[in-house]
Amino acid sequence: MPNDYNVSRTLRRWYDTHRRALPWRDTRDPYRIWISEVILQQTRVAQGMDYYHRFLERFPDVRALADASEQDVLRLWQGLGYYSRARNLHAAARDVRDRFAGRFPTDYAAVRSLSGIGDYTAAAIVSFATGAPYAVVDGNVLRVIGRLFAIDTPTDTSAGRHLYNDLARSLLPPDQAGTHNQAIMEFGALQCVPRNPDCSVCPLVARCAAHAAGTPERFPVKQHRTKTVDRYFHYFYVTT
DNA sequence: ATCCTGTGCT
DNA sequence: AGCACAGGAT
Numbered sequence: 001m002p003n004d005y006n007v008s009r010t011l012r013r014w015y016d017t018h019r020r021a022l023p024w025r026d027t028r029d030p031y032r033i034w035i036s037e038v039i040l041q042q043t044r045v046a047q048g049m050d051y052y053h054r055f056l057e058r059f060p061d062v063r064a065l066a067d068a069s070e071q072d073v074l075r076l077w078q079g080l081g082y083y084s085r086a087r088n089l090h091a092a093a094r095d096v097r098d099r100f101a102g103r104f105p106t107d108y109a110a111v112r113s114l115s116g117i118g119d120y121t122a123a124a125i126v127s128f129a130t131g132a133p134y135a136v137v138d139g140n141v142l143r144v145i146g147r148l149f150a151i152d153t154p155t156d157t158s159a160g161r162h163l164y165n166d167l168a169r170s171l172l173p174p175d176q177a178g179t180h181n182q183a184i185m186e187f188g189a190l191q192c193v194p195r196n197p198d199c200s201v202c203p204l205v206a207r208c209a210a211h212a213a214g215t216p217e218r219f220p221v222k223q224h225r226t227k228t229v230d231r232y233f234h235y236f237y238v239t240t
Numbered sequence: 241a242t243c244c245t246g247t248g249c250t
Numbered sequence: 251a252g253c254a255c256a257g258g259a260t
Contacts, residue, residue: 041256041257041258042245042246042247042256042257043247080246081245081246081247082244082245082246083245084244084245084258084259085245085257085258088258115258115259116257116258116259117258118257118258118259119257119258120256120257120258121257121258138256138257139255139256139257156241157241158241222254224254
C-alpha cells in the first residue's frame with residue numbers, strides 16, 4: 001500500500017505542467033468554486049465557461065444570488081438543462097443567507113448540508129477553498145484509481161464505493177489536499193482518459209496495475225444493471 | 241439500492 | 251431507438 005504520497009507527488013508534478021488555465025482555478029472563494037462545480041457537473045468546460053462568467057457577473061456573491069428571484073436564476077440557467085440544479089442553487093443561496101449570515105461556509109458538514117451538494121461537491125469546495133483534507137471522488141478519480149490498482153469490485157456497489165473512498169483518502173497528502181484533488185481530476189480528464197489512453201507518455205505507467213495487465217480500458221468496472229433481468233424459478237410441491 | 245435529468249454517442 | 255454518463259436525491 002503506497003501511503004508515502006509518491007503517487008500524489010507524481011500527479012502534482014504532472015499537473016504543474018499540463019493543467020489548463022481555467023477561471024475557477026486559483027480562487028479560494030467557496031462561492032465561485034461552488035458555482036463552477038455545479039455548472040461543470042452537467043456541462044463540458046468549453047460550454048460551461050460562458051455560463052460561469054455570465055452567472056458571476058449577474059450574481060457576484062451568494063447574497064446577490066439569494067436576493068434574486070427564482071425566475072432570474074432560471075433565466076440565466078436557460079440552455080443548461082437540469083433546471084432542478086438551478087433551483088437547488090437558488091435555495092442553497094437563500095439557506096446560506098439565512099443560516100450562515102450570507103457567508104458561504106467552508107466547514108464540510110455545513111457545506112454538505114446545502115441543497116444540491118453531495119459528497120463530491122462538498123469535498124471539492126472545502127478542499128479547494130481551504131485545503132482541508134477531504135478526498136474528491138468523481139468519475140475521473142474512479143478511473144484513475146480503478147486503473148492504478150486494477151480494481152475488480154464494481155464502482156456502483158457499497159463495497160466498491162467504500163474501497164474507492166478508502167483508496168482516494170490513502171493517496172491524499174493532508175497538507176496538499178486541494179492541489180492533489182485538482183491534479184488527480186485533471187489527470188483523469190486529460191491523460192487517463194476513458195478510451196485509448198496514451199500510456200506511453202503516462203508518468204504513472206510503471207505503477208499502473210491495469211497497464212501491467214494490458215487492459216487499461218477494462219477499468220473502472222461497473223455493474224449498473226437497472227435493466228430488468230428475467231429470472232426463472234423452479235419449484236415443486238412435496239406432499240405426504 | 242434505485243431513480244432522476246438532458247445530451248450525445250452508437 | 252436505446253443506452254451511458256454524472257452526480258445528487260430519495
